[in-house]
Amino acid sequence: MSSITLKVNGSAHTVDVELLLPLRREARKELLRESKKHPANQLLREIPRLGPIRVALLIALVQTPHRFRTKRQLWAYSGLALRTRASGEYRFREGQLQRSKKSPTVRGLNPDHNHDLKGLFKSAATQVSAPGDPLGDFYQNLLARGMKPAMARLTLARKIAAIVLKIWKKGERFDPGQLKRQCA
Secondary structure (H helix, E strand, O other), rough: EEEEEEEEEEEEEEEEEHHHHHHHHHHHHHHHHHHHHHOHHHHHHOOOOOOOOHHHHHHHHHOHHHHHHHHHHHHHOOOOOEEEEEEEEEEOOOEEEEEEEOOOOOEEEOOOOOOOOOOOOHHHOOOOOOOOOHHHHHHHHHOOOOOOOHHHHHHHHHHHHHHHHHHHHOOOOOHHHHHHHHHO
16 A cells, blocks of 8 residues: 655645545545536537546636636736746937837746646646647647647647637637638
């Protein structure tokens, strides 16, 4: 039997992992039961790579898509947005305030984000695709254009987040044909 040690209020407790498995199964069943009550559950389940657990977690974490006016706001909340920094965006030249021609530098992904939501979208993007998966074809097209695999996965995670937001807000069904038109 395996066990783990948990620290609670400064004191260590050893817990048998086998005892936690039934509790985990029950929590999973309850999560799925509650998510089925949500009207967006069926619509979001149509998106490839989003299974019942991911959809349930998505509904629980986001709660309402109307929190985000644009997909870029969802990307920032999910930790998928690029963070840029510019120092000295404006300069005085000959007594006039002029915008500097130097473009802002990219400093990586947004560090202030919901880690669970980022994990959800990134794990969906890294999931092995089945043949005929439109999101898998999108990813392969990105790689064929010469994009690095890590950047292609990030782009795919963003695409999944944008699709989720659009479908959830508008109540539309997932249309793989629309995704193929965007790839071309």
